[in-house]
Each structure stands twice: as C-alpha cells, then as structure tokens.
Amino acid sequence: MNLEVNFVLPHWLYWSVLLILPLVVMFLVDRSFRRGGRVSGSTAGEVPVSSHEGAFHPPGNGLTRVIDRISGFSGRYVAYWALIAPFAYCYEVFVRYALNSPTNWVHESMFLMFGMQYLLAGAYALREGGHVRVDILYTRGRPLTRVALDLMTSIFFFVFALALLTTGWTFFSQSMDQNGVFFASGYANEVSFTEWAIQYYPIKFTLFLGALLLLLQGLAQLIRDYQSFRHALPARDGNVPFAWFLVILAIVLGAITLFEIVNIVVNDYQPFALSVEHSLANVGIGALTALMFGSLMIVLMAGLPLAFVTGGLGVIFLYLVGDQFMLNMMPSRIFPMMTNYQLSAIPLFIFMAAVLEKAGLIEELFDVVYKWMGGLKAGLAIATIVASTLLAAMVGVIGAAVVTMGLIALPAMLKRNYDPEIALGSIMAGGTLGILIPPSILAIIYGVVAQQSVGELYLGSLIPGLLLAGMYAFYVWFRGKLNPRTAPPLPPEDRVSMKEKLRLLRNMLAPITLVVVVLGVIFTGLATPVEAAGIGTFGAMLVAAMHGRLTWPNLHAACMTTLVATAMVMWIIFGATIFVGFYILQGGQSFVQELISGAGLGPYGVLAIMMLLLIALGMFLDWVGILLLAVPIFVPLIQPLEFDGLFGLPGVSAADVSLWFGVIYLVNMQMSFLSPPFGYALFYIKGVCPPHITMAQIFRSSLPFLGIQALGLFLVIVFPALITWLPDMVYG
Numbered sequence: 001m002n003l004e005v006n007f008v009l010p011h012w013l014y015w016s017v018l019l020i021l022p023l024v025v026m027f028l029v030d031r032s033f034r035r036g037g038r039v040s041g042s043t044a045g046e047v048p049v050s051s052h053e054g055a056f057h058p059p060g061n062g063l064t065r066v067i068d069r070i071s072g073f074s075g076r077y078v079a080y081w082a083l084i085a086p087f088a089y090c091y092e093v094f095v096r097y098a099l100n101s102p103t104n105w106v107h108e109s110m111f112l113m114f115g116m117q118y119l120l121a122g123a124y125a126l127r128e129g130g131h132v133r134v135d136i137l138y139t140r141g142r143p144l145t146r147v148a149l150d151l152m153t154s155i156f157f158f159v160f161a162l163a164l165l166t167t168g169w170t171f172f173s174q175s176m177d178q179n180g181v182f183f184a185s186g187y188a189n190e191v192s193f194t195e196w197a198i199q200y201y202p203i204k205f206t207l208f209l210g211a212l213l214l215l216l217q218g219l220a221q222l223i224r225d226y227q228s229f230r231h232a233l234p235a236r237d238g239n240v241p242f243a244w245f246l247v248i249l250a251i252v253l254g255a256i257t258l259f260e261i262v263n264i265v266v267n268d269y270q271p272f273a274l275s276v277e278h279s280l281a282n283v284g285i286g287a288l289t290a291l292m293f294g295s296l297m298i299v300l301m302a303g304l305p306l307a308f309v310t311g312g313l314g315v316i317f318l319y320l321v322g323d324q325f326m327l328n329m330m331p332s333r334i335f336p337m338m339t340n341y342q343l344s345a346i347p348l349f350i351f352m353a354a355v356l357e358k359a360g361l362i363e364e365l366f367d368v369v370y371k372w373m374g375g376l377k378a379g380l381a382i383a384t385i386v387a388s389t390l391l392a393a394m395v396g397v398i399g400a401a402v403v404t405m406g407l408i409a410l411p412a413m414l415k416r417n418y419d420p421e422i423a424l425g426s427i428m429a430g431g432t433l434g435i436l437i438p439p440s441i442l443a444i445i446y447g448v449v450a451q452q453s454v455g456e457l458y459l460g461s462l463i464p465g466l467l468l469a470g471m472y473a474f475y476v477w478f479r480g481k482l483n484p485r486t487a488p489p490l491p492p493e494d495r496v497s498m499k500e501k502l503r504l505l506r507n508m509l510a511p512i513t514l515v516v517v518v519l520g521v522i523f524t525g526l527a528t529p530v531e532a533a534g535i536g537t538f539g540a541m542l543v544a545a546m547h548g549r550l551t552w553p554n555l556h557a558a559c560m561t562t563l564v565a566t567a568m569v570m571w572i573i574f575g576a577t578i579f580v581g582f583y584i585l586q587g588g589q590s591f592v593q594e595l596i597s598g599a600g601l602g603p604y605g606v607l608a609i610m611m612l613l614l615i616a617l618g619m620f621l622d623w624v625g626i627l628l629l630a631v632p633i634f635v636p637l638i639q640p641l642e643f644d645g646l647f648g649l650p651g652v653s654a655a656d657v658s659l660w661f662g663v664i665y666l667v668n669m670q671m672s673f674l675s676p677p678f679g680y681a682l683f684y685i686k687g688v689c690p691p692h693i694t695m696a697q698i699f700r701s702s703l704p705f706l707g708i709q710a711l712g713l714f715l716v717i718v719f720p721a722l723i724t725w726l727p728d729m730v731y732g
Contacts, residue, residue, distance in 0.1 A: 006101065006102075008105050008195075008196065009105055009106075009109060009196075011198055011199070014109055014198070015202070017084065018081060018084075018113065021080065021081075021083070021084065022076075022077045022078070022080040022081065023077075025080040025083065025552075025555075025556075026076065026077075026080070028552050029552045029553065029555070029556045031552075032551065032552040032553055033553060037551055037552060037553040038553055039358065039553045039554055039556070039557040040358055040359075040360060040549055040551075040553075040554055056143065056228055056231050056232070058223075058224035058225075058227035058228045058231070059227065060220065060223060060224055060227070061223065063219075063220070063223065064220040064223050064224060067216045067217060067219065067220040068127055068217075068220060070123075070213065070216065071123040071124050071126070071127045071213060071216070071217045072124065072127065074120055074123065074124065074213055075120075075121055075123065075124025075125075075127070075128075075560075075563060076124075076560070077120075078116070078117045078120045078121055078563070079117075079121070079124075079559040079560050079562065079563040080559055081113055081114075081117055082117075082347060082348075082351050082537075082558075082559050082562055082563075083555065083559065084110075084113065085110055085113075085114075085344075085347075085348055085351075085534055085537060086348075086351075086534055086535075086537040086538035086541060087538065088106050088109065088110055088534065089106070089110065089348075089530070089531055089533075089534020089535060089537075089538070090534065090535060090538045091103075091106065092106035092107070092531065092534070093527060093531050093534070093535060097526070097527075102195075104194055104195065104196065105194070105195070105196040107341060107530070108192060108194055108196050108198065109196070109198075110344055110530075110534075111339055111340065111341045111343075111344040111530075112198070112203050112339060114343075114344045114347055115203065115206075115338035115339045115340075115344075116203055116206040116338075117347070117563070117566075118210075118338050118566065118567060118570040118571070118574075119206040119207060119209070119210030119211075119338060120206055120209065120210050120213065121210075121563050121564075121566070121567035122210055122213070122214045122567055122571050123210070123213035123214045123216065123217040124217075124563065124564070124567070125563070125564050125567035125568055125571070126214065126217045126218065126221065126305075127217055127220075128564055141238065142237050142238030142239070143228070143232045143235075143237045143238060144229070144232040144233065144235075144236070144237050144238025144239070144240065144243045145238040145239055145242060145243055145246075146238075146303070147225055147228040147229045147232055147243075148229060148238075148242070148243035148244075148246035148247055148250075149246060149302050149303055150221075150225040150228075150303070151222070151225050151226065151229060151246065151247055151250045152246040152247070152249055152250040152253070152302070153299060153302045153303065153304035153309075154218065154221070154222055154225065154250070154304075155250060155253040155254055155257060155312075156299060156304055156308055156309060156312030156313065156316075157218050157304065157305075157308040157312060158215070158218060158254075158257065159257060159312045159315050159316060160308050160311035160312040160314075160315055160575065161211055161214050161215040161218055161308075162215065162257075162261070163315040163327050163330060164207065164210075164211040164214075164311075164330055164331070164334075165208060165211040165212055165215055166327075167327050167328050167330045167331050168204075168207035168208035168210075168211050168330075168331050169208045170185075170328060170331075171204055171207055171208075171328070171331035171332070171335070172201060172204045172205045172207060172208050173185045173186070174186045174190075175189070175190040175200050175201040175204045176189055176190075176201045177189050189201060190204075203339070204331075204335065207331050207334065207335070229243075229247070256276070259272075259274070259275070260275060260276065260277065260319070263275045263277060263324075264324045271323075276319070276320055277319055277320070277323055277324060278320070278321075278322065278323050279320055280317070280320040280321045281321055281322070283321070285586060285587050285588060285591045286591065288317075288321070288583075288586060288588075289583075289588060289591060289592075291317075292313065292317055292579070292583060292588075295313060296309065296310070296313055296579070299312075299313065300621070306572050306575070306576075306621070306624075306625050307568075307571035307572045307574065307575040307576075308575060309575070310572070310575035310576045310578070310579040310580075310625065310628075310629075311574065311575030311576075311578050311579065312575075313579055314575065314578035314579035314581075314582050315327065315330070315578065317579075317582055318330075318578075318582050321582075321586065326582075329578070329581065329582070329585075330578055333574075333577045333578055333581045334574045334577065334578070337570075337573055337574060337577055338570070338574070340448055341530060342444055342447060342448050342454060342528075342529065342530060343444065343445070343448055343570070343573075344530055345439070345444050345454075345529045345530045345533040346441050346444055346445070346566055346569060346570070347562055347563075347566040348530065348533030348534055348536070348537050349439050349441060349444075349533050349536070350441070350561070350562045350565050350566055351537050351540075351558060351559070351562040352394070352518075352533065352536045352537045352539075352540045353394055353540075354557070354558035354559075354561040354562050355537065355540040355541055355543075355544050355554070355555075355558045356394055356511060356540050356543065356544070357404065357558075358544065358549060358554040358555075358557055358558050359540075359543060359544035359547045359549040359550075359554070360547060360549060361508075361511050361543065361547070362391060362404050362408070363408055364507055364508065365387050365390060365391065365508060365511070366383065366384070366387045366405070366408050366409055367504070368504045368505060368507065368508050369383040369386050369387045369390070370383035370384075370387070370409075370412065370490075371495075371496050371500075371501060371504060372501055372504075372505075373386065375489050375490055375495050376477065376480075376489055377477055377480035377481050377484060377487065377488075377489050378422070378476040378477050378479060378480030378481075378487035378489075379480075379489045379490060380409070380412060380413045380416060380418065380423075380487075380490070381413065381418065381422055381423065381426040381476040381480070381487055382426075382473045382476060382477060383409075384405055384409040384413070384423075384426045384427055384430055385426055385429070385430040385469055385472045385473045385476070386469070386473070387405065387409070387430070388405055388427070388430025388431055388433055388434075388469075389430065389433055389437065389465075389466070389469045390512070390515070391404070391405070391434070392430075392433040392434040392436075392437040392440075392465070393437055393438065393439070393515045393519065394511065394514075394515055402427060402428060402431030402432075402681050402684040402685055403684050403685075403688055405427045405430065405431060406427050406684070406685050406688035406689070407688050409423075409426075409427055410423055410424070410427060410685075410688065410689065413426075414690070416488060416490070417485070417488060418486070418487055418488070419479075419486035419487065420693060420697055420701070421697060421700055421701035422476055422479055422480075422486055422487050422701070423701075424685055424689075424693070424697065424698055424701040424702075425476075425701035425702060425704060425705045426472065426476050426705075427685060428673070428674055428681040428682070428684075428685055428698075428701070428702060428705065429472045429674065429702075429705035429708070429709075430469070430472060431673075431681055431684070432670045432673045432674060432681060432709075433465055433468065433469055433670075435623065435666060435669050435670050435673065436461050436464060436465040436468070436666050436667060436670055437461065437462065437465035437466075437469075438458035438461065438462060438465075438519055438522065439458065439518065439519070439522075439529065439532075439533065439536075440457075440458070440461065440666065441569065442623055442624075442627065442666060442669060443457040443458060443461060443662075443666060444529065445569070445573070445624065445627055446627060446631060446662055446665065446666070447662075449627060449628065449631050449632060449635075450631055450635045450658065450662060452658055452659065452662050453659075454529045455522050455523070455525065455528075455529060456659050456727045456731065457659065457662050457663065457666070458519070458522055458523070458529070459523055459726045459727040459730055459731075460659050460660070460662070460663040460723045460724065460726065460727050461663045461666055461667075461723075462726060463722050463723070463725070463726055464663060464666075464667055464712065464716050464722055464723060467712060467715070467722065468667075468670070468708070468709065468712045471708050471711070471712060472705065472708060475704065475705075475708060510542075510543045510546055511543055514536060514539040514540065514543060517535065517536075517539065518532045518533070518535060518536040518539070519532075521535065523730060524730075525730075525731075569624055572624040572625055572628070573624060573628060576624070576625055576628030576629060577628060579628075579629075580628055580629055580632055584632060584633075588633070589632065589633050589636065592633045592637075593633070593636065593637045596609060596610075596637060597637070603641040603642060603643050603644075604643065604646060604717075606637070606638070606641060607638070607641075607643075607661075607664075607717070610630075610634050610638070611664075611668055611713065613630070614626065614630060614665070614668045614669070614672070615668065615671055615672070615675065617629070617630065617672070618668070618669065618671055618672020618673075618675050618679070619672070619675045619676075619679070621672075623669050623672060623673070623680075626669070626672065627665075627669075631665070634661075634665075635658065635661065638657065638658075638661045639657055639658055641657070642654070643657065643660075643720070646717070646718050647718065649718060649719065650720070650721065651720065652720045652724065653724075656720070656723075656724045656727075656728070659723065659724065659727060660720050660723050660724060663716065663723045664713065664716055664717060664723070667709070667712055667713050667716055668713055670709050671706060671709045671710065671713070674702040674705060674706050674709065675702075675706065676699045676702060676703075679702065681702075682695070682698050682699065682702060685698060686698055
C-alpha cells in the first residue's frame with residue numbers, strides 16, 4: 001500500500017498563515033489576560049548584564065511612545081510565528097521518515113520564517129534592552145558621563161542602521177521584475193532554487209523593513225538619551241567637561257555622517273573633495289588590523305551593544321577602505337545568515353527551554369535532585385550542579401541556567417549556612433555547562449561558521465561536559481568533607497525516604513524522556529538538530545499541558561523570551577559577519593595566519609597561542625562575538641596542522657582535527673563566562689543575589705572553578721579521545 005504524501009504548501013496559504021495567525025493569537029492571549037490569566041514561572045531568558053538602580057528614566061514624548069508601540073506590536077507579531085514551527089517539524093519528521101515522502105518545503109518555509117523574524121525583532125530587542133553591551137567603562141561612569149557616551153556611540157548605531165536601510169532596499173528591489181512595478185530594478189522576480197520555488201522579494205523586503213524599525217527605535221532611544229543628558233547636566237553628576245567633549249564629538253561625527261550621506265546620494269564615482277570615502281585605500285593590512293581591532297575595543301568599552309559596534313565599524317571601514325558600492329556587501333553577507341537552515345535550531349531550542357520553564361519543571365527538577373542528594377556532604381551544591389547539567393540538556397542558553405538556579409538554589413543553600421563562595425561558584429560553574437552539553441546554542445553557531453557537523457560536535461562535547469560536571473561535583477564534595485560547616489548536608493529531619501524519592505523521580509519522567517528523545521534522535525542520526533529541536537518544542541508543549549501550564553499567557557511569555565534572546569544572538573551575528581567578512585576580504589585571515597605560523601611554533605604552540613587569545617577575549621567580549629571574530633581565522637589555520645600527541649600519548653588523526661578543535665573551543669568558552677572582571681555569569685548571578693553578596697565575593701567564588709575548567713581544557717588537549725571516541729564510535 002502506497003502511503004506517500006505529495007502535499008506541497010501553496011505560497012498563498014503560507015503567507016496567509018504568517019499574516020493572520022499572530023492576530024488570532026493576540027486576541028486569545030489578550031482575552032486570557034483580561035480573564036485573570038497569569039504567567040507562571042520566572043524569567044528564563046538572557047538577562048541584562050548590568051542595571052542602574054534608581055537611575056533617571058526619561059519620559060520620552062509623543063513620538064517615542066508611538067515608536068515604542070510600533071516596535072512592541074511588530075515584535076509581538078513575529079514572536080508568535082514560533083508557535084508554527086513545532087507542528088510543522090513534527091509533520092515533516094512523520095511524513096519524511098514514516099511515509100518516505102518529500103517535505104523540503106517545510107524546511108524552507110521554516111528557516112525563511114525565522115530569517116524574517118530575526119530581522120523584524122531587532123527593534124523590539126532594542127526597546128527591551130535585549131542587545132548585549134560590554135560595559136567595561138560604561139558601568140563605571142557617573143550618570144552624566146554615561147548618557148554622554150550613549151549620545152556619542154549612537155553614531156555607530158545610526159551608521160549601521162542607515163547603511164542597512166539603503167542597501168537593504170537595493171537588495172529588495174533587485175529581486176523584483178522591473179516590468180511589474182516602478183521601483184523594481186531586477187529582470188525577473190527571484191525565486192528559491194528548490195522545487196517549492198517561493199518568490200524571494202517578501203523575504204528580502206524584511207531587510208529594509210527591519211532596518212527601518214531599528215532606525216525608528218534608535219531615534220526614540222536618542223530622544224531619551226538627550227532627555228537624560230539634560231536631566232543630569234544641572235546636577236553635575238559626572239565630569240562635565242568630559243561629557244560636553246563627548247557630546248560635541250557626537251555632533252561632529254554626526255555632521256561628517258550627514259556630509260557623507262550627501263556625497264553618496266549626489267556622486268557615483270567621483271566623491272567630494274573633503275569626503276573620507278576611499279581615504280584608507282592604501283593602508284597596509286598590518287595597520288588596518290591595528291585600526292580595526294583597536295577601534296573595536298575602544299567603542300566596545302564605551303557601552304554600545306556589540307551588534308552595532310561590529311556592524312557600524314564594519315560599515316565605516318567598508319567606506320573608508322573601499323567606496324559606497326562596497327556597502328552593498330551588507331545584505332549579501334546578512335541574507336545567507338538569516339536564511340541558514342541550521343541556525344533555525346537556535347529559536348527552537350530557546351523556545352523549548354522557555355516552555356519548560358513556564359511549566360514549572362525547572363523548580364521541580366531542583367526539588368527532586370536536592371532531595372535525592374541533600375544527605376551528602378555539600379549535597380545541595382552537588383544537587384545544583386546535577387540539576388544544572390540536566391538543565392543544560394534542556395536549555396542550551398547560559399543566562400537562563402545561571403539566573404534560574406540563582407533564584408532557586410542560592411536561597412536554599414544560604415538558608416542552610418553554606419559558604420557563599422561555594423554556593424555562588426557551584427551555580428555559576430553549573431550554569432556554564434549549557435555552552436558545552438548538547439543542545440548547546442554555541443555549538444550550532446560554531447558548526448555553521450566552521451562548516452562542521454553539529455551532530456558530531458554534540459557527540460564530541462558530551463563526555464567533556466559530563467567530565468567537567470563530575471569535577472565540579474567532586475570539588476564541592478571534597479570541600480564539604482574537609483570542612484562540613486562550609487557545605488553541610490541536609491539535617492536528618494529534612495531528608496525523605498526512598499519511597500518518596502522514587503515518587504518524586506516519577507514527576508521528572510516526562511521532561512527527562514523528552515531530553516533523551518531529542519538528543520537520541522540527533523546522536524543516532526535519525527533526525528537533524530533542527531528537526532530534533534522541532535520535536536523537542538512540540539514535546540515541551542505536551543509536557544506543559546500535562547502539568548496544566550499550557551496557557552496562553554505562558555505561551556505568550558515563552559514566545560517573547562525566545563524573541564529577545566534569539567534577536568540578541570542573531571543581530572550580533574549580522575554585525576560581526578560584516579566586520580569579519582570585510583577584514584577577511586582585505587587579506588586579514590592570511591595576515592593573522594602568517595603572523596602565528598611565522599612565530600616558528602609547533603602545532604601545540606600555535607594551539608596554545610589561540611587558547612590564550614580566546615581566554616583574553618573572553619574577559620571582555622560576548623561569546624557570539626568571539627566566535628564570529630576568531631573562528632573564521634583560527635579554523636583554516638588549525639586544520640592542516642598535525643597533532644601527534646603530547647607526553648608520548650596518542651595524537652589526533654587528520655580527519656578529527658576540526659572536530660577536536662571545535663570542542664576545545666567550546667570548553668574554552670566556558671572559561672569566558674567565569675573570567676573576572678567581566679565574565680557574564682558573574683553579572684548574571686549578581687542580578688539575583690542578596691544585597692550583602694559583593695562582587696568581590698562573586699569574583700573569588702569563580703576562581704576555583706576557573707581552575708577546574710583550565711584543568712578540563714588541559715585534559716581534552718592531552719587526551720583527545722575524550723572528544724573523538726564517541727563520534728568515531730557512532731559515525732565510524
């Protein structure tokens with residue numbers, strides 16, 4: 001009997017669902033809230049790195065309120081698209097694998113949908129403060145200095161947004177037949193190179209529309225920054241001359257930007273005499289490297305979100321070294337990223353985690369584990385690490401694990417007189433496992449950038465991740481054994497019987513089964529990571545329904561959490577791909593490779609230099625930014641090297657070098673989250689700590705676990721089989 005399904009989604013139905021479904025969900029969500037519906041759980045998304053309590057909140061004006069409403073509506077509108085994906089991928093997996101029917105249109109429809117969502121969500125993430133800042137100088141400034149820095153660095157934002165707006169429009173118009181509409185400049189309506197053959201111009205239009213929304217929200221932010229400056233100036237709460245210097249510098253940079261915009265509009269090939277276009281054309285790659293990365297560090301420390309630092313500087317150097325026509329590289333770099341199939345796993349895994357969190361399963365998870373292990377010395381700290389390990393297999397996002405366990409586990413440990421440094425360190429170290437243990441979001445992005453199999457990375461990182469978790473647990477147990485007062489076990493009256501433990505374990509059967517299924521279909525090759533993420537999100541919704549938490553308010557909160565976290569990651573990718581793409585185009589990759597190889601170091605010496613550079617970058621930069629900046633340069637350099645082993649131990653086969661380096665990179669990136677002074681986990685935990693916990697205590701608590709991570713990094717370098725054995729066994 002032939003059960004083959006030949007259904008292909010009509011284009012009109014696809015666009016109708018994307019346009020109408022969000023409006024229906026908005027109605028249902030709003031009605032639920034009006035009837036008393038509430039969001040359960042806590043915030044599981046990425047949290048801001050820092051905040052300023054008691055700071056002045058500018059009121060804005062009529063224009064800013066209108067812009068905020070537009071950004072809020074557009075963000076909410078595209079956030080609800082995430083609800084489509086679980087059902088689409090479950091259909092795809094069933095039809096493809098059970099009925100052996102073609103479903104390529106499902107993959108294409110979903111990654112195009114997510115690509116449009118990334119672009120249109122940027123403005124909402126900016127409104128909500130969801131874009132990551134590297135607040136090195138910014139947080140140390142007085143209010144007047146901070147708002148002056150905001151005004152000055154906003155120039156880089158506007159340069160990036162304006163360039164994307166104009167080049168995005170050109171990119172869109174070239175995808176349409178000029179015989180059809182007057183603003184088109186192409187020869188035919190561009191369609192995808194698949195049997196679905198959907199027209200690309202609506203997707204490419206989101207490049208222009210997303211930039212327009214971002215530009216409007218940036219204008220609203222500029223108005224508020226100006227109001228904050230006027231409020232802080234009379235109080236003289238800061239260095240007034242320095243603040244005025246920054247504001248005047250912003251005005252000068254803004255005037256230069258306007259002059260260059262006029263130059264672009266008026267001239268094609270012969271710029272104005274005073275134009276800076278093409279002014280750095282003759283600069284050598286060494287000087288260009290110093291200029292690009294020196295300016296990157298300076299502007300980053302000023303507090304501008306990472307996406308707009310890299311994107312804005314990339315645009316500036318495109319213009320200074322090349323010309324206005326080189327700016328058209330922007331959409332051609334962004335479009336392949338926004339429509340990358342593997343990257344669509346990122347919002348799916350984040351959505352899966354958000355749904356599970358709203359279902360209350362993370363609190364239940366910790367409750368079960370700590371009642372099982374609380375009787376051990378340092379039992380609560382061990383339970384925190386075990387729960388974080390399980391949570392890492394559900395989440396894949398660092399901020400979620402650290403913040404959630406900080407809210408749940410930290411009060412429980414402090415109440416039982418744990419040494420705060422053991423309590424804080426176990427939460428932060430356990431939380432960083434999400435960067436290594438599948439389904440790690442970083443592994444997905446690394447696989448895309450380095451062209452490495454994500455499934456192999458997941459398998460290769462599993463043993464190192466569990467090894468590090470075991471080393472963390474052993475350390476806190478040993479500390480508790482040496483001095484039981486620093487990490488006491490639960491008192492006998494608080495412990496539960498084995499019967500009660502088994503009953504509690506039954507409550508976790510559904511989420512643990514979900515994790516096993518998701519990772520199992522990836523490891524066995526039955527489904528791709530994207531398909532597994534789709535199945536996982538559907539399964540998470542079923543688990544939430546079983547717990548009575550699949551409500552419209554919870555789905556709304558999960559969608560919005562997913563939108564902000566995903567937009568943050570993807571806009572960093574968009575900005576960094578312009579900056580790094582231009583640098584590589586100018587010969588930067590060859591320059592760095594020749595610089596390192598010319599030092600006369602052996603393969604392990606080159607690897608050591610890379611590890612030290614990554615550790616140094618991890619003290620200051622965001623994990624996505626480090627990946628986009630370093631991996632395109634490091635991977636081509638490491639691939640041809642021969643690693644014959646250290647201390648007479650077996651080395652790495654040539655076929656496994658890329659995989660081995662990829663997992664080493666992931667282990668290294670764990671250190672970046674705990675590295676003082678600006679490791680992100682340090683600030684995540686500070687945001688949920690009691691007031692009496694100081695940053696000095698948090699820094700001290702991270703140091704022993706940093707040492708354990710360094711030992712783990714050493715072990716996976718010396719014993720490469722820890723990484724390669726499992727992928728070799730599964731994939732041969």
